[in-house]
Structure formats: C-alpha cells, structure tokens
Amino acid sequence: MDTTLRDGEQTSGVSFTETEKLNIAKLLLEDLKVDRIEVASARVSDGEFKGARNIFEWAKQHGYLEQIEVLGFVDGDKSLNWIQQAGGKVINLLTKGSLKHCQLQLKKTPEQHIADIKGALDTAKSMGIRANIYFEDWSNGMRNSPEYIYQMLDSLKDTPIDRFMLPDTLGILNHEETYAFCLDIKQRYPQLNFDFHAHNDYDLATANVYSAIKAGITGIHTTLNGLGERAGNVPISSVIGIVKDHLKYEMSINEQKLYKVCKFVESFSSIRIPANKPLIGENVFTQTSGIHADGDQKDNLYFNDLLPERFGRKRQYALGKMSGKASIVKNLEELGIELDKEEMKKLPKGS
Numbered sequence: 001m002d003t004t005l006r007d008g009e010q011t012s013g014v015s016f017t018e019t020e021k022l023n024i025a026k027l028l029l030e031d032l033k034v035d036r037i038e039v040a041s042a043r044v045s046d047g048e049f050k051g052a053r054n055i056f057e058w059a060k061q062h063g064y065l066e067q068i069e070v071l072g073f074v075d076g077d078k079s080l081n082w083i084q085q086a087g088g089k090v091i092n093l094l095t096k097g098s099l100k101h102c103q104l105q106l107k108k109t110p111e112q113h114i115a116d117i118k119g120a121l122d123t124a125k126s127m128g129i130r131a132n133i134y135f136e137d138w139s140n141g142m143r144n145s146p147e148y149i150y151q152m153l154d155s156l157k158d159t160p161i162d163r164f165m166l167p168d169t170l171g172i173l174n175h176e177e178t179y180a181f182c183l184d185i186k187q188r189y190p191q192l193n194f195d196f197h198a199h200n201d202y203d204l205a206t207a208n209v210y211s212a213i214k215a216g217i218t219g220i221h222t223t224l225n226g227l228g229e230r231a232g233n234v235p236i237s238s239v240i241g242i243v244k245d246h247l248k249y250e251m252s253i254n255e256q257k258l259y260k261v262c263k264f265v266e267s268f269s270s271i272r273i274p275a276n277k278p279l280i281g282e283n284v285f286t287q288t289s290g291i292h293a294d295g296d297q298k299d300n301l302y303f304n305d306l307l308p309e310r311f312g313r314k315r316q317y318a319l320g321k322m323s324g325k326a327s328i329v330k331n332l333e334e335l336g337i338e339l340d341k342e343e344m345k346k347l348p349k350g351s
Helices: 018-031 046-062 078-086 099-105 110-126 138-144 146-156 175-188 205-214 236-246 255-269 290-297 324-334 341-345
Strands: 037-041 068-073 090-096 130-136 161-167 194-197 219-221
Touching (some): 018 037, 018 255, 078 110, 099 110, 110 146, 138 146, 138 161, 146 175
Parallel strands (some): 068 090, 161 194
C-alpha cells in the first residue's frame, strides 16, 4: 500500500495540488501497478476533500475505487461522512497502539477506546465502508505495554476489519525488534491480516521491512522517493529489491515504470532524489572505475541482479582519472564508434 499522497505529503514543505494528486494516483495504479493507495486524511481541509473527490471520481470510472483508502479518526461518524461524501469506500481508522497514547492523549481507558472503535466500525459497516485499522505508536506499545496490544487485538479480532496496520510511528525499531514483535503478533493471531508501516529515523526502515516480511507480515506501506514525516517512510524502490531479489516473493509492481514515476514525483514535490539513491538515483548505474568497465566487458563481472534494464534505465561509464581504456571503449560504443587495433594502442593505459 503506497501512502505518498497521505503520509508522503506530510513531508515538510510538500503540498501537492489537486491535479498533481490525481496524476500521482494514476501513476501509482496504472503505471506502477501498486495494490492499494492511501490518498488523504479525512477532515483536514477543503483542498484535501476536493483532491480526494477528484481521485475517487476517476477511480470509479476506471475500476480502482476499492483500492483507494483514506486515513480517518475515531470521531463518531464525522470522518466516515467525509469519506462517503468524497466518494470513498475504505477507511484506515487511526487508533492508539500504546497504553501511553491511549491514557495521555485520549485520556481514556483501554475499554473506553475499544468501545469507541467498535462504534465507528459499526457505523462504517452500516454505511457500506470497509475498514482497516492503524495502531498508532505500535512499536512503543510492543516495547512498553504489550498487554495493551493484546487486549486491543483480542477485542477487535472478530470485528469487520480487513487489515490491522502496525506502524513504527517514530522510527525507533531495529531489525531484531521488528522481527520479534511481528512474529509474536503473527503467531498469536494467525487468522488476521497485518501490514507493517516503517519510518526511517534511524535509517533502518528497509531492514525493518525485510524483518517484518520474514516474520510473516503480508502487507507493506511505502512512499515514492521515501517521502514522509521527519526522515520519511520506506521508499518503494528499496522494498522492490529486497522482496524480489532477497526474499524471492512476487510483487505486482511494474519495475520498468519505477524511474519514470519517481522522477515525476521528484518534480511535483521539489524534494530531490539523491544521486546515489538505490535504483532511482542518477549515478547508481554508472561505473567510474576502469577496472569495473573492463570486468563488464569480460562476462559482466561487475553486474548484480539490479540490472538497469529492469527499471527502464541504462548502464553508463563515467570518464575521468579512473577511466582506463575499457571505459573509453564503452562510451565510444554508445556513439557507434569502433576503434581498430592501431587506434586502440594510442589510448592511455590508465587502470
């Protein structure tokens, strides 16, 4: 589930126009082929409502309506009415995933919070709106109040919730904790569907996604280019590599369109993609060392599974003090120029 249009837009300085939001939704669903997208937070602003409504109107005409979700709140029927009026069919209900948040922010007991959630779920069902549920601050909840998490899941496991979504809201987890916490949840509640939502404050979001999937989690939340609060969310580009190449699972993602979609979002957001960003950075398929270019000529000795052609890109060979003959030859080939043996002798030896 990609949340570029909700959590990604919470990046400092990023505010997509209604047209940009619609175009990003189209790129995600039609070009990149993601399974689900989260496009708005309910009740935030008139602009958010109009942007969501435009996406829902387009999605209804093109068969994507059930794949589009909106973050909503435990506020009686207010968020649900907002979503229904915009044309939506799915709410991602934001609830408290730690006892501390429940008691100090809501100033309620777990029993009161659970009763409010069940009331919202009943209302959603009566309105024909499907529900997923976020356990906000779940990672702190598992560290400090796991019995509260179990109480929540025991009370809600038989309600009409499609997916239980487990956020590392403050990006505090490491890969070992992520595996242990996700495995514990999956073993206790094997019949339920779980998503993992990673933030990147310690630069561990990708590793944590790997561990969550290893533990049996079947849904991962991403953003394009790693947009999101503070240090951002896990980038969809990073998830593709670990899921397909390391864990050997299939994804619906159209890899060929990844670079194009990420570059569009770079333009819309004005947040630049680092040149060395895996898969989508400008330099990640550029060999600088002459020995690497030489090895590529000799049975692709410096290739890995992340071939640029997978992602609609091409390998390049930089020219500079590290180049050597092989790099020069590779660049001449790009220009359609072939040197004979005598001309080759005139090239600098280098590395």
